[in-house]
Amino acid sequence: MAQFLKCPDHVLVSNIVYSHVYAYILPELRPFLINLETNHLPKFVENNGEEMIQKMLDKSNNKLRMYGSAKEIAGNIKIFRNFTESFRFFDDQKYPFNASPVIYTSLNGEKYIYKPDIFTIIQNIALHTINHQKFIFFHSMLAKILKSKIVLANGPVEFVKFDEKMFDEIEKEMREVDAKSHQQAIAQRDYLAMSLSTNNYPAIASKFRELNPTLWEDAVANSYLKHLQLLSNRRIETQKEPIFIALTNTCKMNCIEEIMAKRAPLFTSTPESSPITFIRTPILRSKHRAVPIRAHFPGQFVIPAVDCFFEFWRNAILGVKLFQKYQCSDWEKYAQFFQEIEEYFDIEKKQQYFLQYDILESVVGNSLQQYEVSQIKDIRNAKKDGFTVQNLKNELKYLGLTGTFPDIQNYAEGVYEEIDKVKKERYLRTCDLFDAVESCQLICLLNRIPNYQKFLHNQKGCKRVFGYKCAHCEKEEEVKNTSDIQDSMKNLKIESSNESGSNQYSQPALSAQKDCEKCSESSEILVKTQNELKISRDQLKEMQQKMTDTEKELSDLKKEHEKIVESEAKKTEELAEVMEELNNEKEKNQEKEEEILKASKENEELQKTILKLTAENEANESTIQKLLDRISNLSSNNQKTNRIDEKTIEESTQTTSVTSKNAPLVIDCLICSSQIKAGQEVIRCPLCKRRFHSNCAFKWRKDHTQCPACNGDLPGI
Ligand SMILES: [Zn+2]
Ligand SMILES: [Zn+2]
Ligand SMILES: [Zn+2]
Ligand SMILES: [Zn+2]
Ligand SMILES: [Zn+2]
Structure with missing residues (x-):
C-alpha cells in the first residue's frame, strides 16, 4: 500500500x-x-x-x-x-x-x-x-x-x-x-x-x-x-x-x-x-x-498569513525594487500603499492564521505599479569565491539603498553572519547576495513599522529574517530569566540527559516530524534558560553525579519497557501521545521502579512540563481554521531549503533528547515511507543523520548522489 x-x-x-x-x-x-x-x-x-x-x-x-x-x-x-x-x-x-x-x-x-x-x-x-x-x-x-x-x-x-x-x-x-x-x-x-x-x-x-x-x-x-x-x-x-x-x-x-x-x-x-x-x-x-493548503471551497487555497507577508515583501523588495525607487524623503508617498496592505496583517491575532494565497498579488498590481521608474540597478553577481561583508555594504550603496535607509549598512554584518552559516555551497553565491540584500531591507522596514514587528512575532516569523533581532522575543527572554531555582533544576536535568546520550531512536527523525513553529518556540525558551543557568550547575554537580548513576539502572529498566511499548505503540507522530502512553506503561511497572523513583521523579516533572507545553500548543492550534500543523516526512526536504526549519531542528533536538531517552518514537524511512522497525538494518546519512532502511538506501544510492532528506552529497557505497 x-x-x-x-x-x-x-x-x-x-x-x-x-x-x-x-x-x-x-x-x-x-x-x-x-x-x-x-x-x-x-x-x-x-x-x-x-x-x-x-x-x-x-x-x-x-x-x-x-x-x-x-x-x-x-x-x-x-x-x-x-x-x-x-x-x-x-x-x-x-x-x-x-x-x-x-x-x-x-x-x-x-x-x-x-x-x-x-x-x-x-x-x-x-x-x-x-x-x-x-x-x-x-x-x-x-x-x-x-x-x-x-x-x-x-x-x-x-x-x-x-x-x-x-x-x-x-x-x-x-x-x-x-x-x-x-x-x-x-x-x-x-x-x-x-x-x-x-x-x-x-x-x-x-x-x-x-x-x-x-x-x-x-x-x-x-x-x-x-x-x-x-x-x-x-x-x-x-x-x-x-x-x-x-x-x-x-x-x-x-x-x-x-x-x-x-x-x-x-x-x-x-x-x-x-x-x-x-x-x-x-x-x-x-x-x-x-x-498552498486547500481551503473550504474548491479551487480555493490558503497559506499562513506570515508567508503572505514574506512573499509580498520579497516581491516589493526584489521584484518591484520599491526601496531602490523611492528615497526616505518620499516616505509619505508609500502611505496609501502601506494602508492598503495593513488590514491583512493583523497584529491582534496571537494565533497563526491563514490568508488566500494570492490575496496580495492584486495589491502588488494596483499599488506598486505606480512606482515604476526606469533605470533601476540590478543586484550584481557574487564573485566565484563569494562575497564579504564589505562587498555587501558596497552593494547596498550601489543599489541606492543607503539613500532610502541611512542605517542599512549597520545590519550587513548580522545578516552576513547568518547567511554565511546556512550557505549551501562552499562559497556564498549570487542567490545568497539576493537574500542578504532582501534581509537588510526587511530589517530597515521592520525597524520603522512597529506593527510589523509585532505581527511577525505573533505569527512566529521573527526568526525567518536573517540577522533580525526581535524585540518581543528579547522581552520574553527577560521574563524567563527571573524564574526561580526550580527551573534551574529542571534545566540541569536537560543537560544531564543530553550527556547520557545515545539512544536507539535517532533524534533528527523526531525533530523532522515535530518542528512545528510553536513547539520549537517553547523548546527554544527551555534551551535558552538552560544556557543562562549554567552557573548554578557547579553547585549541583555532585547531585548530578548521583543521578547519572541511578540513571544507568533506570535506563536498563527502560530498555525492557521499550520493548513492551514498542510492540504496542501505534504509528503516531504526536509527541504528546507517545508520552502519555509511556506514562501508562510506567504506572504498570511502578513496583520495579520504586528504588529509582527518586531519581526519575525530576525527569517526570520535566516531561510533564514539556507535555503541558505540547498540549498547550496543540490546544491553541486546534482552533486555527481547523488546519493544524503536522510535520510530515516531506518536511524533512525542507530542512535544507528553509532557514526557519533548520533553526527549528537545532532547537527542538535539544528538548527531544530529553524525551527520546524514554519514548519509543516511530520513525519512517523517507525512501519507502514505511516504518523503521527495531532490528531492521539501517543506514544513516552522515550529514543530517536521518535513518533509512539499508535496502532502501542502497537502491536509492544507485541512481541518486544526494540524501533524500537533506540533499547533501552522499559518500559512495
Ligand atoms: Zn507509466
Ligand atoms: Zn519574536
Ligand atoms: Zn525503507
Ligand atoms: Zn544528509
Ligand atoms: Zn540526510
Whole structure:
C-alpha cells in the first residue's frame, strides 16, 4: 500500500513544468519566464524537470538569479507543487497527478484521507498494476478519466477514513484489468479491422466514442478522425497497430471506471452526512514559497498569513525594487500603499492564521505599479569565491539603498553572519547576495513599522529574517530569566540527559516530524534558560553525579519497557501521545521502579512540563481554521531549503533528547515511507543523520548522489 502513496517517477509532464515555475517565482519576474513547450508534444521529464528549468534560466535574461541553480529550483518546486488538489491550483486538467497523497491524522489519532487524494491513489495503483506503453498516451487517458470525475465532485473539503483494506481490494481488481480489457478488445477488433480495410474512418472514431464517451468526447473523436485520414496513405498494417493500442487502452479505462463505480460514494461529494472532525494539516515551505493548503471551497487555497507577508515583501523588495525607487524623503508617498496592505496583517491575532494565497498579488498590481521608474540597478553577481561583508555594504550603496535607509549598512554584518552559516555551497553565491540584500531591507522596514514587528512575532516569523533581532522575543527572554531555582533544576536535568546520550531512536527523525513553529518556540525558551543557568550547575554537580548513576539502572529498566511499548505503540507522530502512553506503561511497572523513583521523579516533572507545553500548543492550534500543523516526512526536504526549519531542528533536538531517552518514537524511512522497525538494518546519512532502511538506501544510492532528506552529497557505497 505504501508504494501507492507516492506518485511514480513517470508522471511529471514537460508542459506542466512551466506552470510550476511560473507560480513559484515572484509575480514581477514572471514576464521573464519563457514557455518552451508550447510547440512540443508533451513528454515525461526526469530529475523534476531540471533540464527544462535550466533552459528557462538560460532564456530569462539573468532575471532569475535569486533562485540559485536549476537543480535547486527543481528541488524547491518539488516541495512546492506537492499538495492536495494541486492540479486545480496549476490548472492542470490533462496530465497525470504528480502530487503524492497525504494521510492526515485527526486529533484522536485516526487516519483520514482527503477525497480527491483517493483519485491519485487509484492512478498510482493503475500505473503500478496495469501494463502500459511508456509514452504518455495511457497516462493522459487515465488522468482525463479521473480528473473529469473529481471536477464533478465539486463540494467543500471532505475527508474519509483511510481504509487500507479497501485499497488492497482495489489493487486486486486492478490486477485483473489486463485480462479483462483484452477480452473486451478482442470483441471489437474485427469490426475495427473491417472498417479500416474499407477506409471507413468515421466508423472507427464513432466506435471509440461509443466505447467511452468521456474519453472520446466530440473534440477528441473529431481530431482523431482527422489524424486517421492523414495516415490513410500508409499501409493498412501500420495503421492497424496504433488503432488496436487505442482500443486496448480504452477498454482498460472502462475496466478502471467499473472498479470505481462499485464504490461510487467514495468518489462523489456527500457533505451533509459528514460530521466535523479536526484534521491536522501539514504546513510546508520550500525556500521561497509556502505550499498552498486547500481551503473550504474548491479551487480555493490558503497559506499562513506570515508567508503572505514574506512573499509580498520579497516581491516589493526584489521584484518591484520599491526601496531602490523611492528615497526616505518620499516616505509619505508609500502611505496609501502601506494602508492598503495593513488590514491583512493583523497584529491582534496571537494565533497563526491563514490568508488566500494570492490575496496580495492584486495589491502588488494596483499599488506598486505606480512606482515604476526606469533605470533601476540590478543586484550584481557574487564573485566565484563569494562575497564579504564589505562587498555587501558596497552593494547596498550601489543599489541606492543607503539613500532610502541611512542605517542599512549597520545590519550587513548580522545578516552576513547568518547567511554565511546556512550557505549551501562552499562559497556564498549570487542567490545568497539576493537574500542578504532582501534581509537588510526587511530589517530597515521592520525597524520603522512597529506593527510589523509585532505581527511577525505573533505569527512566529521573527526568526525567518536573517540577522533580525526581535524585540518581543528579547522581552520574553527577560521574563524567563527571573524564574526561580526550580527551573534551574529542571534545566540541569536537560543537560544531564543530553550527556547520557545515545539512544536507539535517532533524534533528527523526531525533530523532522515535530518542528512545528510553536513547539520549537517553547523548546527554544527551555534551551535558552538552560544556557543562562549554567552557573548554578557547579553547585549541583555532585547531585548530578548521583543521578547519572541511578540513571544507568533506570535506563536498563527502560530498555525492557521499550520493548513492551514498542510492540504496542501505534504509528503516531504526536509527541504528546507517545508520552502519555509511556506514562501508562510506567504506572504498570511502578513496583520495579520504586528504588529509582527518586531519581526519575525530576525527569517526570520535566516531561510533564514539556507535555503541558505540547498540549498547550496543540490546544491553541486546534482552533486555527481547523488546519493544524503536522510535520510530515516531506518536511524533512525542507530542512535544507528553509532557514526557519533548520533553526527549528537545532532547537527542538535539544528538548527531544530529553524525551527520546524514554519514548519509543516511530520513525519512517523517507525512501519507502514505511516504518523503521527495531532490528531492521539501517543506514544513516552522515550529514543530517536521518535513518533509512539499508535496502532502501542502497537502491536509492544507485541512481541518486544526494540524501533524500537533506540533499547533501552522499559518500559512495
Ligand atoms: Zn507509466
Ligand atoms: Zn519574536
Ligand atoms: Zn525503507
Ligand atoms: Zn544528509
Ligand atoms: Zn540526510
